[in-house]
Amino acid sequence: MAKGGEETFILSMKKSFGGSAANTIVALARLGKRVGFIGNIGNDEEGKEMLRDFEKEKVDIAGIRKFNDKTGFALCFVDSSGERALYVYPGANDFLSIDEERLSYAKKAEILHLSSFVGGTSIEEQKKLVEELGNVKIxxxxxxxxxxxxxxxxxxxxxxSYVVFLNKREIKLLTGKNYEEGAGELLRAGAKVIAITLGEEGCYIASKKEKLKVKAFPTQVIDTTGAGDAFAAGFLFGLLEGKDLYECGKIGNRVASLCISKVGAREGLPSREFALQILK
Structure with missing residues (x-):
């Protein structure tokens, strides 16, 4: 990866769909779960392509709205070790708002999965949504x-939040502590479950009742883009199937290992057949 003042060359380029929450939702759809998406797209070809892709993946698009702006995008750079750097342009996502129609849509869910936005106004809309959701798990x-x-x-x-997904770097940024101590602080702040991805070490899961470390599945790392999103999908799949936290972590690790074995956030995501194998 080039640093300030440096130049380097690009071996290959690829355009693909992404976005943290979108990646997780698509992964859950492939695992056979009924899912929908709340978000904005621009009035451009990328927005149209995104809608077509969601429909192909069997993601309900009733919560998506179009704005006269560019569809948000990210520039993702991956080095020879599989590590990545992201530059994000929010575009139409800066206009995210939660009204009665979207609130009603969200209340139909068993779990609502939230990720981050670049702009400063969108988190206020997320806070408003969470405040009104009642029995929906966050x-x-x-x-x-x-x-x-x-x-x-x-x-x-x-x-x-019922479950919070982080990696080691993120929990350090958030709490200033290592992942075990940081997880304890977040539990005291009100979250029910903390799931922390640890790369090749697997994951650490903490609740008030138990603290667990789940080993990773050995795999060749091609691209780490979307690994955390894939882990979240596997973990949430486990929750929806009534699995305990250890099994949820195990499924999360497995889905993440498949994700990082291919280039891109979605190319390695498993299918419903994989889910059926898990449930045997």
Missing amino acids: SFAPGELYTSKGLAFVKEILSK
Whole structure:
């Protein structure tokens, strides 16, 4: 990866669909779950392509709205070790708003999964949504965009979350502590379950009743893009199937290992046949 003032060359380029929450939703759809998406697209060809892709993946698009702006995108750079750097342009996502129609749509869910936005206004809409949801379980993947702003920035959502997904770097940014101590702080803040991805070490899961470490599945790392999103999908699949936290972590690790074995956030995601094998 080039640093400031350096130049390097690109071996190959590829255009694909992404977005943290979108990746998780698509993974759950492939695993056979009924899913929908709330978000904005621009009035451009990329927005049209995104809608077509969601429909192909069997994602309900009733919560998506079109704005006269560019569809948000990210530039993702991956080095020879599989590590990545992201540059994100929010585009139409800066106009996200939650009204009665979208609130009613979200209330139909068993779990609502939230991720981060680049713009500063969208988190206020997320807070408003979480406040009104009642019995819907909240799944929250704040990512580095939110965790870099500190605990106070996300505390309103975190305190109402059933499960919070982070990696080691993010929990350090959020709490200033290592992942075990940081998980304890987030549990005290109100979250019910903390799931922390540890790369080749697997994952760490903490609740008030138990603390677990689940080993990773050995795999050749091609591209880590979307690994956390894939883990979240596997974990949430386990929750929806009534699995215990250890099994949820195990499924999350397996789905993530398949994701990082291919280039791109979605190319390696498993199918319903994989889910049926898990449930045997």
